[in-house]
Amino acid sequence: MGYSFGRLAERRHYRSILRREAELRRVPVFATRYLPDDRATHAETTLVMGNVVISVDYFKRFLAGLRMLVGGRLKSYETLLDRARREAVLRMQEEARRLGAQSVFNVKFETMSISKGAKNTVGSVEVLAYGSALIVARSLSA
Amino acid sequence: MLMTNLESVPGRNVVRHLGLVQGSTVRAKNVGRDIMAGLKNLVGGELKGYTELLQEARQEAMDRLVQQASAVGANAVLNVRFTTSSVAQGAAEMLAYGTAVQLD
Numbered sequence: 001m002g003y004s005f006g007r008l009a010e011r012r013h014y015r016s017i018l019r020r021e022a023e024l025r026r027v028p029v030f031a032t033r034y035l036p037d038d039r040a041t042h043a044e045t046t047l048v049m050g051n052v053v054i055s056v057d058y059f060k061r062f063l064a065g066l067r068m069l070v071g072g073r074l075k076s077y078e079t080l081l082d083r084a085r086r087e088a089v090l091r092m093q094e095e096a097r098r099l100g101a102q103s104v105f106n107v108k109f110e111t112m113s114i115s116k117g118a119k120n121t122v123g124s125v126e127v128l129a130y131g132s133a134l135i136v137a138r139s140l141s142a
Numbered sequence: 143m144l145m146t147n148l149e150s151v152p153g154r155n156v157v158r159h160l161g162l163v164q165g166s167t168v169r170a171k172n173v174g175r176d177i178m179a180g181l182k183n184l185v186g187g188e189l190k191g192y193t194e195l196l197q198e199a200r201q202e203a204m205d206r207l208v209q210q211a212s213a214v215g216a217n218a219v220l221n222v223r224f225t226t227s228s229v230a231q232g233a234a235e236m237l238a239y240g241t242a243v244q245l246d
Contacts, residue, residue, distance in 0.1 A: 047222060057186030132146045
């Protein structure tokens with residue numbers, strides 16, 4: 001049961017991620033620390049962030065347990081982290097757009113495992129993405 | 143209070159440097175949310191209760207950061223960073239830190 005529901009949920013999540021990524025492409029995100037010169041003046045900056053806690057399903061946890069015996073790629077956890085990061089970035093972009101920002105600079109990630117080492121629990125992670133949203137006044141951005 | 147994780151604020155100069163400021167909070171998960179999260183754990187997916195919990199905790203850490211910054215007479219905090227660590231089973235610390243400055 002965990003298998004089918006988990007897979008369904010993951011597919012649905014990926015679809016929604018792709019859709020929103022296309023939608024939010026107008027708010028580009030940069031990992032650079034420096035602002036481009038032409039935008040550096042007459043702009044306001046403010047901190048924006050997005051976070052998400054997400055967990056794997058029971059079946060994947062079981063698969064990962066098997067995989068850990070022999071080593072190698074843990075694909076079920078790879079997709080978990082990929083989804084979490086992209087979701088966190090999307091939420092940050094949404095907040096930036098709500099504030100009327102044109103772009104987000106100096107994006108940093110922070111990852112924390114919530115139930116690390118706990119017995120009988122399924123691994124879940126929190127991902128936080130944060131950065132500085134650049135808001136150029138409407139009259140100047142034209 | 144202006145907060146940014148850039149090293150400078152576009153169009154403004156730093157007049158005074160006031161040193162490192164920080165704010166932190168340690169939070170434990172609550173039981174009601176834990177049960178819900180436990181159920182959700184079976185099928186995977188987002189644990190909304192925890193997402194909100196951590197959001198609130200981070201907000202509190204930021205509030206304390208701002209408090210400390212205004213106590214030293216700053217009007218902006220530059221280069222803000224966040225970090226988290228799980229202190230004990232089911233408890234997490236949120237730390238926000240940055241450089242307090244006075245902008246013109």
